[in-house]
Amino acid sequence: MAPSQMKALVAAAEHTTEVKTISVPKPGAGEVLIKVVAIDLNPTDWKHAKLMSPPGVIMGCDFLGTVEDSNGTDIAEGTKVAGFVHGGKYEDRGSFAEYLVSPTSVLTKVPDNVKDEVAVSIGIAGYTAVQALYIRLGLEKPTKDSTSLPQLAEDAPQLLVWSGATSVGQYAIQLGRASGYHVITTASPKNHEYLKSIGAAETYDYRDESTPEKIAEAHPKLSHALDCISEKGTQSLAARSLGKSGGSVVVLLKPEKDAIALREDVKIVHTLAYALLGKPFNYGPAEFKEDFVKSENEKLQPFTSGGILRHLLRSELIKGNKMKKMDGGLESVPQGMKYMEEGKVSAEKLYYLL
Numbered sequence: 001m002a003p004s005q006m007k008a009l010v011a012a013a014e015h016t017t018e019v020k021t022i023s024v025p026k027p028g029a030g031e032v033l034i035k036v037v038a039i040d041l042n043p044t045d046w047k048h049a050k051l052m053s054p055p056g057v058i059m060g061c062d063f064l065g066t067v068e069d070s071n072g073t074d075i076a077e078g079t080k081v082a083g084f085v086h087g088g089k090y091e092d093r094g095s096f097a098e099y100l101v102s103p104t105s106v107l108t109k110v111p112d113n114v115k116d117e118v119a120v121s122i123g124i125a126g127y128t129a130v131q132a133l134y135i136r137l138g139l140e141k142p143t144k145d146s147t148s149l150p151q152l153a154e155d156a157p158q159l160l161v162w163s164g165a166t167s168v169g170q171y172a173i174q175l176g177r178a179s180g181y182h183v184i185t186t187a188s189p190k191n192h193e194y195l196k197s198i199g200a201a202e203t204y205d206y207r208d209e210s211t212p213e214k215i216a217e218a219h220p221k222l223s224h225a226l227d228c229i230s231e232k233g234t235q236s237l238a239a240r241s242l243g244k245s246g247g248s249v250v251v252l253l254k255p256e257k258d259a260i261a262l263r264e265d266v267k268i269v270h271t272l273a274y275a276l277l278g279k280p281f282n283y284g285p286a287e288f289k290e291d292f293v294k295s296e297n298e299k300l301q302p303f304t305s306g307g308i309l310r311h312l313l314r315s316e317l318i319k320g321n322k323m324k325k326m327d328g329g330l331e332s333v334p335q336g337m338k339y340m341e342e343g344k345v346s347a348e349k350l351y352y353l354l
């Protein structure tokens with residue numbers, strides 16, 4: 001039985017955060033109560049803390065935990081699950097806490113052979129990559145019965161993952177490869193070998209100004225891209241990299257005017273992971289309405305619970321993000337967020353065991 005009180009990292013005055021003792025949240029219909037075992041950091045955590053979160057809301061999105069109260073749903077108590085919540089927005093849900101509530105529809109059941117530090121990264125990074133590749137770009141999904149990666153024919157379809165060393169990028173490379181795509185990526189040269197080891201067929205240096213033209217010339221049929229940075233001009237770099245007939249570039253931040261205007265044959269398509277949670281919300285001036293978020297949540301279903309992500313992880317066809325363990329639990333999370341904000345993270349995701 002869960003206690004009535006728990007520790008959580010909550011937003012405080014003037015965009016600071018503090019560990020406080022607050023009430024354990026109560027699950028609503030279709031939700032479970034989860035005891036949090038591990039958390040990790042995403043850029044959205046420090047951005048919410050610094051720019052958006054009002055005092056009193058619980059911080060944090062990604063989690064791994066065990067179901068403490070199944071609340072009449074079909075997920076048994078004790079089941080190990082991973083996922084994400086819209087942290088930094090609500091007073092009753094956030095992952096930087098000893099307990100959290102989550103809808104069952106966005107949980108992945110974690111196989112026994114998958115390490116905690118691998119499972120914890122499924123949430124924002126894994127689900128965003130799924131949303132970008134399969135919902136926005138409409139790529140072929142990996143099958144649920146494969147036991148090995150598909151052979152790549154010489155004319156395999158191509159996918160560009162701009163900035164593949166990001167957390168989302170690492171998942172996108174692995175999922176793209178598992179779907180049978182020839183994955184082209186950009187990153188700092190020190191990360192090229194690692195990105196090839198997780199499925200990239202070709203790597204380029206994003207700091208080399210000629211990279212977009214090199215990619216476009218080598219791949220005249222390239223029509224699908226995911227820009228995992230999506231600011232300070234990267235959207236245009238990804239658009240320039242597409243082949244002769246253009247195509248779509250999915251972006252993770254607001255579409256940039258320059259990129260939209262660059263090529264008539266290239267669509268810049270925005271995606272936002274929080275829509276997958278199926279609950280209407282406002283994000284700045286943008287309103288994510290019920291019909292849209294319900295449809296996003298439905299399209300995610302082949303991947304959650306015992307679906308495609310669980311299968312790929314159990315079969316070791318994907319292995320999540322490269323992780324870095326941080327000590328000190330909830331009290332140390334603000335230091336981790338600062339390290340991230342300062343741009344010190346390179347092909348690694350910071351995680352904490354609670």
Ligand SMILES: NC(=O)c1ccc[n+]([C@@H]2O[C@H](COP(=O)([O-])OP(=O)(O)OC[C@H]3O[C@@H](n4cnc5c(N)ncnc54)[C@H](OP(=O)(O)O)[C@@H]3O)[C@@H](O)[C@H]2O)c1
Binds near residue numbers: 043044165189251348
């Ligand atoms: N829309 C959504 O739902 C959504 C979801 C997740 C994330 N995001 C946003 O997407 C962005 C990435 O998040 P993340 O967690 O995947 O990233 P991350 O893991 O924090 O990214 C770190 C990587 O960024 C790369 N990088 C830094 N500056 C770069 C530049 N100018 N060009 C290319 N690469 C650069 C570095 O690559 P090298 O080490 O190779 O240099 C580094 O490894 C953030 O802005 C985040 O807020 C949005």
